[in-house]
Structures are given as C-alpha cells and as structure tokens.
Amino acid sequence: MKKLISALAAAALFATLLAGCGSGASSSASASSEAASSTASEAASTDASSTEEATASVDLGAIVTAIEAVNEVPNARAIDDFSMENEMNLTPDNIVAFQGDVTNDQADCALVFAAQVKDGTADAVKAELEAYKESMSSTLYADFADKVAKAQDARIVVKGNVVVMVIAGVNGPDYSAIDTAIDGALA
Template identity: 50%
Template sequence: MKKLLPIILCASILLAGCGNSNSEDSSSVASDSTSVSASEPASSSEASSEPASESTAAEEAQTDNLESAVAALEAVNPISNPAPLDDDNEDSAFRVENELMLTMDNLVAYRGDITNDQADCGLVFVVQAKEGKAADVEAELQAYKDSLSANNMYAEFADKIAMAEDARIVTNGNYVAIVIASIGSDYGAIDTALETALNF
C-alpha cells in the first residue's frame, strides 16, 4: 500500500499537468481565432447595409421613359414598315451593335424603330446610356450618321442621303436620341418634339 500511494500521487500530478497544458493550448487557439476574425473584412450583411451607390440607381432601365420618348417622336415622324430596335430582342442587339455601331457596354436600355423600306431612311432611336457614357454614345451615333451620308454616288438615293445628312442627335442627361426624318416628314416638327421628348 505504501508503494502504491506514491504511484497514485505521481499519476495524479501528471494528469493535472496534462489538463493544464490542454487548457492553455485551447485558450491560445481561441485567442488566435479571435485575432484572425478581427482582421477579416466586414461581413456581407454589414456591407449590404450601406446605401446603394448612385451609379447603380442611375443604371436601372427606365423603359417607360424610352417608350414615351419614342412615341412622341414617332407621332411627328412615323416610320414606314418599321423594324423594332428593342433591347429585349436579339436581332435588335445585333443591328444596334453592327449597323448603328454602338458599344453595347455603354448602354443601359434602348427603344426605337428603323424603316425596312429601301427607298426610305426613317429612324427614331432613344438610348439610356450608362453613367458618364452619354458623350460616347452621342459620338458613335454621329459616326453612324456620317457613314449614311458618306456615299452619295447614287442619284436615286439623293432624298434619302439628304435626310440622313440632316439627322438630329440630342442628348439630355443619360438619354441620347437620334432621329432621321422619313421621306415626307418635316425636321421642323421633329425639332419641336425633341425639345421635350427627353425631359423626364
């Protein structure tokens, strides 16, 4: 029994030492994890509580504005045999990018109509540009306008070329419109309509 007592005491001391060692390790691990979590960036819930940026709000498609502008312009410049230019339509997107030569990344939304008549050139097209991109859209539409009137070799298209040369391009804020008068339409009435069509 006397021999057993020192063995039991040694064992209890060893066990007590192991327990302290484990608690120290666990406390150091806890402090390490605390320091790691403190250095991590704010959580997504905290980030989402910040107000939405102005550019995000400005880049929501305002289709009602676009449609009302197109309607006002087509009231004075009807497009014969119209092909829709609508951002919901894949064919329109191809035409806008490759025919009107617009950079799609500059656009939020667009609406309009272009004639399918070979002898006409009527166009009503209104773009909602991304924040800070209206000037780029206007420049690209100007290049498109210039390309239409660059080739005046064919006498049978003289009226069409004259209408294209006088095309109107108007910018108001993030909205840009181009209007080419249909044969028989009057640019005076178009100019009057453009004064208010983009005022939203």
C-alpha cells in the same frame, strides 16, 4: 514473386490514394468554382436590379412614341441588339437600355432611336451615332439624294443619360417639327 505482388499492391494502393487526392482537389476546385459562380450570380443579380431601377427612371417607349407621332417610320422594324451593335456600331457596354424603329423600306430612311446610357458615356455614344450618321449620308444612300439629305440633317440629342437619334422619313415632316417633338419627349 512475392516482391512483384507486393510492388503491384503498393502501386494499386498508391494509385488509389492519388485518385482520392485528385478527387478531393477536384471537389475543392469545384466548390471554389461554385462559390465564385454564386458570387458572380449575386453580383449580376444586383447589377440587373440596379439596371432595372435605372431603366425604370426613363420611359424610352414614351420618347419613341412621342417622336414617331410626328415622324412616322414606314414599314417599321424594331432596332434589336444585333442592329444596335452591328448596323449602328454602338458599344453595348455603354448602353443601359434602348428602344427604336428603323424603316424596312429601301426607298426611305426614317429612324427613331432612344437610349439610356451609363454615366459618363453619353459623349461616346453621341460620337458613335455621329459616325453612323456620316456613314449613312456618305455611302449608304449615295444613289438617293433625298435620303442623303435627310440623313445629313439627322438629329442626335443628348439630355443627361438619354441619347436620341432621329432621321426624318423621305415623306416625313421637316426637322423643325421633329426638333419640337424631341424637346417635348425629353422634357
């Protein structure tokens, strides 16, 4: 009986030691995790501030407003993250900031989009916008010849790290006026 009690006491002591060691390892892992999280947060904060600085250097709102002064977007819907990624099929990792409007009117096709892109990604973003333009002019508006023609003539312009896409509205101006507005907005 004494042996059984001694064995149980030893097992209890051993279990307590294991629990204590496990807790220490857990605390150590937790501390490492917190340190890594803190480092990641600091890095994200640094990235965010550099992104804010980069974004501040390009006034995307002014570009969109200047182009929309010529090419009004009827019944405008702001292009959001979901639209940018899932409708326009743009790679979010290439985009620093963006702004734009697309018509919410099924009888129209007007769109104004401006994006500041990361260094070295302007060609990739332009290619993605070309694919979007092609999808719109080949299938999306197949029943509407006027919309297809406007989409086929869409403008995609790159200047430095800024990429702009404009589709004239069905009742909008011709593209020469839009070209002038884009040149002025990007000057």
